[in-house]
Amino acid sequence: MVAKPYRRDYDTPRVPEEDPNVFYPDSDDEPMAENDHQRRALIDISESLIHHYDDRPDVYVSADIFVYYEMNNPNRNVAPDVLVTFGVEDRPRFSYFVWREGKAPDFVLEIASPNTWRRDATEKRDIYAAMGVTEYWRFDPNRGQYFRRMLIGERLNDSGDYETITLTETEGALTGYSAVLGLDxxxxxxxxxxxxxxxQTWLRNFREEIAARQIAEERAEFAEGRAQTAEGRAQSAEDRAAVLERMLREHGIEPPNGG
Incomplete structure (x- = not known):
């Protein structure tokens, strides 16, 4: 007997119109990133956003997850490096199905790599526009080697076409505002x-968040130690004063302000 494949796409309930015999893989066995530059950027950016929206149960942030955008056609999929969707439940998913969730991601970011940057700028751009992804950003950690600019942002207009988001360059930093995220x-x-x-704060990545917590814990321990030291000194002074008072009384002298 041959075991049937474990259909993990059921982590999001199917809709009645779906063909129950269609299976949607959640992996293509490809590496998450081609190199350390892309991998570090993907992890840092996604973890920063996850932490930023940690108190929002209606915001879903993910990285390198399959997004299926055509019902009953498992070949119609794309895997954004980073995506953010508002108005859906924040929970773990094996894949993201546009028709099951009721909407496409609101924000997508692709990170340039030698083998993906051309598709990011052409085919994927068209797919995201057709899906209705409101903002599409592209980041080149290779300092603009592939996209010619380190950062490119585009926003979907009423006609369903992407329009360039204005970026400013100051002291070597290229900056643009994401109206979807409410972030620069x-x-x-x-x-x-x-x-x-x-x-008025920078979002922290995972390493920075750990470092910040360690610093806060160390400061708290230091403050507690100082308080304990001060308390110990006060107690020692009080003990010494009590000894002096007793000695004075033994000699028939009433201590100043004594009782």
Missing amino acids: LSARDGVLRMYDPVS
Whole structure:
């Protein structure tokens, strides 16, 4: 007896119109990234966004996950490096199905690599526009070697075409505002960072978040140690004063302000 494939695409309920015999793979056995530059950028950016929306159960952030955009056709898929969708449940998924979720991702970011950058700028761009992805960004960690610019942002207009988002260049940083995310995206020296203009803080990646927590814990321990030291000193001073008071009374002298 041959075992049937484990149909993990059922983590999101199918709709009645779907063919129950169609199987949607959740992996193509391809590596997540081609090189360390792409891998580091993918992890840092996705983890920063996951942490930023951690308190939003209606925001889904993922990286390198299959997005199926045509019902009953498993060949119609694309795997964005980073995606963000508002208005859907934040939970783990094996794949993202546009018709099951009721909408396409709102934000997609592709990170340039030697074998993908051409498709990012052409075929994928057309796919995302047809899907209705509101904002499509491309980042080149190779300092513009492939896209000619480190950062490119586009927003879907009412006609269903992408229009370029204006970027500014200041002190070597190329920066643009994502209205979808409510964040500034800033590329400099092959690194993409995101800035929250409301809280006026830079989003932290996973390593920075761990470092920040360690610093906070160390500061708390230091403050607690200082408080304990101060308390110990106060107790020692009080003990010494009590000894002096007793000695004075033994000699018939009432201590100043004594009781």
